[in-house]
Amino acid sequence: DYSKKDHIEIGVVGGDGIGPFITKEAQRVLEFLLEDDIESNRVTIRNIDGLTIENRAACHRAIPDDVLAELKQCDVILKGPTTTPRKGDKWPNIESANVAMRKELDLFANLRPVKIPEEGVDWTFFRENTEGGYAVGSEGVNVNDDLAIDFTVTTQPGSERIIRAAFDYAQKSGKKKVTVVTKANVIKTTDGKFLDTAKEIAKEYPDVEMDDWYIDIMTAKLVDPKRRQQFKVVVLPNLYGDIITDEAAELQGGVGTAGSANIGKKHAMFEAIHGSAPRMVDEGRAQYADPSSIIKAAGMLLNYIGYTEQAEKLSKALQICSEFEKKVVLTGRSDGGTGDEFANYLMETLSRD
Amino acid sequence: DYSKKDHIEIGVVGGDGIGPFITKEAQRVLEFLLEDDIESNRVTIRNIDGLTIENRAACHRAIPDDVLAELKQCDVILKGPTTTPRKGDKWPNIESANVAMRKELDLFANLRPVKIPEEGVDWTFFRENTEGGYAVGSEGVNVNDDLAIDFTVTTQPGSERIIRAAFDYAQKSGKKKVTVVTKANVIKTTDGKFLDTAKEIAKEYPDVEMDDWYIDIMTAKLVDPKRRQQFKVVVLPNLYGDIITDEAAELQGGVGTAGSANIGKKHAMFEAIHGSAPRMVDEGRAQYADPSSIIKAAGMLLNYIGYTEQAEKLSKALQICSEFEKKVVLTGRSDGGTGDEFANYLMETLSRD
Ligand SMILES: CC(C)[C@H](C(=O)O)[C@@H](O)C(=O)O
Ligand SMILES: CC(C)[C@H](C(=O)O)[C@@H](O)C(=O)O
Numbered sequence: 052d053y054s055k056k057d058h059i060e061i062g063v064v065g066g067d068g069i070g071p072f073i074t075k076e077a078q079r080v081l082e083f084l085l086e087d088d089i090e091s092n093r094v095t096i097r098n099i100d101g102l103t104i105e106n107r108a109a110c111h112r113a114i115p116d117d118v119l120a121e122l123k124q125c126d127v128i129l130k131g132p133t134t135t136p137r138k139g140d141k142w143p144n145i146e147s148a149n150v151a152m153r154k155e156l157d158l159f160a161n162l163r164p165v166k167i168p169e170e171g172v173d174w175t176f177f178r179e180n181t182e183g184g185y186a187v188g189s190e191g192v193n194v195n196d197d198l199a200i201d202f203t204v205t206t207q208p209g210s211e212r213i214i215r216a217a218f219d220y221a222q223k224s225g226k227k228k229v230t231v232v233t234k235a236n237v238i239k240t241t242d243g244k245f246l247d248t249a250k251e252i253a254k255e256y257p258d259v260e261m262d263d264w265y266i267d268i269m270t271a272k273l274v275d276p277k278r279r280q281q282f283k284v285v286v287l288p289n290l291y292g293d294i295i296t297d298e299a300a301e302l303q304g305g306v307g308t309a310g311s312a313n314i315g316k317k318h319a320m321f322e323a324i325h326g327s328a329p330r331m332v333d334e335g336r337a338q339y340a341d342p343s344s345i346i347k348a349a350g351m352l353l354n355y356i357g358y359t360e361q362a363e364k365l366s367k368a369l370q371i372c373s374e375f376e377k378k379v380v381l382t383g384r385s386d387g388g389t390g391d392e393f394a395n396y397l398m399e400t401l402s403r404d
Numbered sequence: 405d406y407s408k409k410d411h412i413e414i415g416v417v418g419g420d421g422i423g424p425f426i427t428k429e430a431q432r433v434l435e436f437l438l439e440d441d442i443e444s445n446r447v448t449i450r451n452i453d454g455l456t457i458e459n460r461a462a463c464h465r466a467i468p469d470d471v472l473a474e475l476k477q478c479d480v481i482l483k484g485p486t487t488t489p490r491k492g493d494k495w496p497n498i499e500s501a502n503v504a505m506r507k508e509l510d511l512f513a514n515l516r517p518v519k520i521p522e523e524g525v526d527w528t529f530f531r532e533n534t535e536g537g538y539a540v541g542s543e544g545v546n547v548n549d550d551l552a553i554d555f556t557v558t559t560q561p562g563s564e565r566i567i568r569a570a571f572d573y574a575q576k577s578g579k580k581k582v583t584v585v586t587k588a589n590v591i592k593t594t595d596g597k598f599l600d601t602a603k604e605i606a607k608e609y610p611d612v613e614m615d616d617w618y619i620d621i622m623t624a625k626l627v628d629p630k631r632r633q634q635f636k637v638v639v640l641p642n643l644y645g646d647i648i649t650d651e652a653a654e655l656q657g658g659v660g661t662a663g664s665a666n667i668g669k670k671h672a673m674f675e676a677i678h679g680s681a682p683r684m685v686d687e688g689r690a691q692y693a694d695p696s697s698i699i700k701a702a703g704m705l706l707n708y709i710g711y712t713e714q715a716e717k718l719s720k721a722l723q724i725c726s727e728f729e730k731k732v733v734l735t736g737r738s739d740g741g742t743g744d745e746f747a748n749y750l751m752e753t754l755s756r757d
Contacts, residue, residue, distance in 0.1 A: 135589050138596065139603075147589060184556070184591045191593030196560060199597040203537070203544075203554040234643065236488050236500060238537045240544030243491065244552040250492075267646045270623055271654035290587065293620045294647065301624035 053126070054357040061096045061352070062125035064118075066148075067104050068327030069340035070131025076342035076394035077129060077349040083398050084353065084361040097125065104134040108142050113151030122156065127352050128320040131345065132327040149322075153180045154187055158313035158320055159209065160216050161292060162351075165299040165309060170276055174299060175226070176285050177217040178292025180313055182209045183241070185289045205241035205288065210248040216314075217286035218256045226283040229253070231263040232291050245288050266291045273298055300324060307341060310348035312355065319355055321348040342390040343369065346397070368400040406479070407710040411445070414705070415452045415478035417471075419501075421680030423484025426695035429747035430482060430702040436751050437706065437714040450478065457487040461495050466504035475509065480705050481673040484698065485680040502675075506533045507540055511666035511673055512562065513569050514645060515704075518652040518662060523629060527652060528579070529638050530570040531645025533666055535562045536594070538642045558594035558641065563601040569667075570639035571609045579636040582606070584616040585644050598641050619644045626651055653677060660694060663701035665708065672708055674701040695743040696722065699750070721753040 053059060063078050065071035081096060088094040101118045114122070122128060133149060136142035152158065161178035184203050191201035214231075221229045231249040233242035246263060253261040264272065266287075272278045273295070279302075287295060300309035306325050313320040323344035331337050347369065353362040372393070388396075406412060416431050418424035434449060441447040454471045467475070475481060486502060489495035505511065514531035537556050544554035567584075574582045584602040586595035599616060606614040617625065619640075625631045626648070632655075640648060653662035660678040676697035684690050700722065706715035725746070741749075 137589060138600070150590065184587075191556075191591075193593060193597075198560070199558045199594045201556040201558075201591050201594040203556065205552045205554075207550040234537070234646075236490060237503065237643075237646075238544075238554050240546060240552045241554040244546075247491070267650040268659070270647050270651040271659055274627065274651060274654045290590075293587075293590075294623050297620040298623040298627060298651070301627045306621070306624055 052357075053355070056126075057093070059094050059127070059356050060125045061094060061356075062099045062122060062128040063096060064099045064102050064122075064128060064130040066102060066131030066327060067134040068132065068329040068332050069337050070133065070327050072337045073323070073340050073342035073345045073390055074129065074131035076390050077345045079394055080346055080365070080397060080401075081129070081349050081353070083401065084365060085358065097121070099125075099128075102130075102133060102148055104136070104142060107145055107148060108136070111143055111145060113146040113148050114155060119155060122152065123318070126318065127356055128318065129345070129349055129352055130320055130322040132323060132325060134327045134329060150185055152320060153313055154185075156313075156315055156318040156320065157181065158315040158318060160213050160312075160314040161296075162312040162314060163292075163296045163300070163309055163324065164351075165296070165303045167303055170280060172280055172282075172302075173226075174282055174285060175220065175224075176287065176292060176296050176299065177213055177220070178287055178296060179209065179213040179245075179289045180292075181289070182206060183289035203238065203241045203290075205244050207244065207248060210245045211252065214245075214249050214252050214286055217284050218252055218259055221259045221284040222256055224284075227258060228260045228262075228283040230282050230285045231261065232266050232269045232285060232287040232295065233263065234266050234291070236265060242288060249286065266294070269295060270298055273302060296324070307344050308347075310344055310351050312348070312351045314355070319352075321352040321355070323348055338389045338391065340390055342394060343373075346394070364401060368397055371400050372397050405710075406708070409479075412447045412480070412709050413478045414447060414449045414709075415475060415481040416449060417452045417455050417475075417481060417483040419455060419484030419680060420457050420487040421485065421682040421685050422690050422693035423486065423680050425690045426676070426693050426698045426743055427482065427484035429695035429743050430698045432747055433699055433718070433750060433754075434482070434702050434706070436754065437718060438711065450474070452478075452481075455483075455486060455501055457489070457495060460498055460501060461489070464496055464498060466499040466501050467508060472508060475505070476671070479671065480709055481671065482698070482702055482705055483673055483675040485676060485678060487680045487682060503538055505673060506666055507538075509666075509668055509671040509673065510534065511668040511671060513566055513665075513667040514649075515665040515667060516645075516649045516653070516662055516677065517704075518649070518656045520656055523633060525633055525635075525655075526579075527635055527638060528573065528577075529640065529645060529649050529652065530566055530573070531640055531649060532562065532566040532598075532642045533645075534642070535559060536642035556591065556594045558597050560597065560601060563598045564605065567598075567602045567605050567639055570637050571605055571612055574612045574637040575609055577637075580611060581613045581615075581636040583635050583638045584614065585619055585622045585638060585640040585648065586616065587619050587644070589618060595641060602639065619647070622648060623651055626655060649677070660697050661700075663697055663704050665701070665704045667708070672705075674705040674708070676701055691742045691744065693743055695747060696726075699747070717754060721750055724753050725750050 065074045099121045135147040161180040163176040165174045186204035233246045235242040235246045300306045309324045311324045350365045418427045488500040514533040516529040518527045539557040586599045588595040588599045653659045662677045664677045666673040703718045
């Protein structure tokens with residue numbers, strides 16, 4: 052419970068590509084909203100440099116040791132997008148900084164809220180964030196040139212904690228319904244365990260309804276405006292969460308519009324779910340990148356550390372500015388305004404009420 | 405090449421639930437279109453009974469031995485939906501008949517065409533159909549009560565044959581573009597092999613463009629009318645194919661609207677991609693089930709065995725009747741017409757031109 056803490060350390064990680072540009076704007080907004088408590092030293096905002104692809108490549112680590120040490124000193128982290136090296140491109144084959152951070156800080160719950168207000172859609176996805184095909188040690192083997200094997204890992208405690216988080220939230224938020232998504236008809240052992248665990252936990256929450264669907268039919272249901280309203284809280288193993296939340300964010304208006312919270316027992320990290328868009332930087336258009344997704348993530352961070360009033364204000368101001376955002380900061384188009392102008396406009400709006 | 409064959413054996417499998425009802429209509433249409441060649445004994449249509457869930461449960465086999473023997477005698481099979489047992493329901497824990505048939509008959513390529521004519525969308529999905537989490541021996545282990553592991557298997561020959569099929573089709577159809585979908589940034593060994601194999605094969609087809617996307621962003625792209633037109637031929641490992649084709653079918657108008665071809669070197673099986681809808685049977689509404697998806701599958705079958713003219717006629721007639729279908733055979737609603745009436749109307753339309 053952060054409200055009882057004397058001091059809160061917020062780390063801000065710029066990341067790659069457009070990351071430092073949009074993160075800077077989000078930091079300005081945080082500083083604006085937390086001004087008094089920064090003044091009084093209750094809150095410190097610390098810039099953490101060095102999580103760049105150049106640095107990671109140079110030391111051949113997903114997260115350089117000194118950066119990891121700094122991250123571990125923070126209570127909460129706001130993170131810009133990081134470039135994931137791909138086979139065949141110029142970077143060495145190191146793990147995604149994102150995936151590594153989730154594992155190193157044990158950020159087991161990935162929360163992604165998605166809203167389609169005009170349809171009354173208000174989903175909260177609870178993606179398991181450390182297991183499945185992403186688990187430590189699941190790297191797989193090339194048995195020979197002809198045969199490759201990968202592993203999927205699901206643990207009982209790992210399933211339990213994310214499923215319990217989803218049920219707790221469903222109960223407290225009054226949403227009172229949890230949908231479990233697996234492919235337990237085929238991926239029987241691991242997804243079977245996840246689904247069985249959910250069925251057991253559901254018994255402890257008699258006032259929360261539970262249903263379950265397979266991932267294939269779930270992607271179809273989300274496309275259908277008549278059927279998607281039925282979903283409230285959705286809990287999924289890592290890979291399905293990865294897939295479904297991108298689809299859902301697109302339905303909300305684009306993967307660039309969603310924020311994502313990565314939450315563990317000791318740390319929490321907040322980020323935009325879009326990528327680092329290196330092309331925008333190459334083309335000299337980085338200052339036009341839309342910071343609204345990472346600012347939304349900053350709002351989730353504020354909420355998480357107990358600054359709910361500020362989070363609420365920010366959310367309202369973002370709503371007000373979203374028209375402006377659509378018209379002026381046309382994502383990545385240099386005929387619109389810059390991210391800086393957007394943040395200024397947002398802060399003006401914030402000071403008005 | 406079926407055009408050179410003296411005799412073609414078509415097996416028709418009713419399956420479960422609404423399966424026998426809709427399959428019967430598709431069989432009538434096949435008999436109507438192949439009348440002369442059935443008369444002359446060039447084509448035989450053979451009914452294969454016994455692939456019902458009751459039977460499979462009784463002998464505790466995904467496919468009873470006698471049924472499998474009969475299936476193996478057919479060149480091509482038209483199959484109604486079969487019920488997949490789920491943990492917790494009344495059936496024993498046997499494998500999906502579908503998945504078993506794909507493996508037993510080595511039907512390695514699952515082809516699913518999806519069209520959104522008003523947008524100019526004309527996708528053909530090539531889903532690998534025997535490997536990944538579906539492979540023989542990938543059943544997984546419960547290491548102990550706390551730890552479950554599943555395996556994902558990708559072979560070089562298995563990847564090669566499906567990717568080659570996709571490139572061949574892209575070249576011959578004039579579509580000239582193949583999109584490869586994986587999650588090779590995380591599922592590095594198996595998906596990495598699939599993607600690497602695709603890159604190698606692409607070199608043999610200099611006139612076919614290739615691009616690749618991760619499965620998460622691909623589900624998002626399909627939702628966006630502005631970005632989905634770029635896709636033509638898409639090749640994917642088994643599980644991603646399962647997920648994406650359901651989403652795509654829904655975009656076309658519902659999972660009930662797509663047919664699916666499962667193709668191997670020796671056999672081929674054609675089916676609707678919707679389920680067996682046991683509830684419709686329980687409620688006495690099975691005769692109202694819409695047979696158009698399995699009739700589309702029958703059209704794919706005709707095409708495959710060289711009756712391209714008949715397939716073309718059928719496709720046009722289905723187009724003409726689709727308005728009727730929407731108005732009268734309201735899928736599963738007993739205020740519409742029956743599947744039988746729809747098939748009659750379709751055959752009337754077929755005889756008219
Ligand atoms: C970059 C990638 C490894 C990552 C994931 O798969 O988790 C991303 O898609 C996400 O959803 O945060
Ligand atoms: C029933 C199920 C096992 C099957 C699959 O996952 O392949 C189905 O979803 C399909 O797409 O044919």
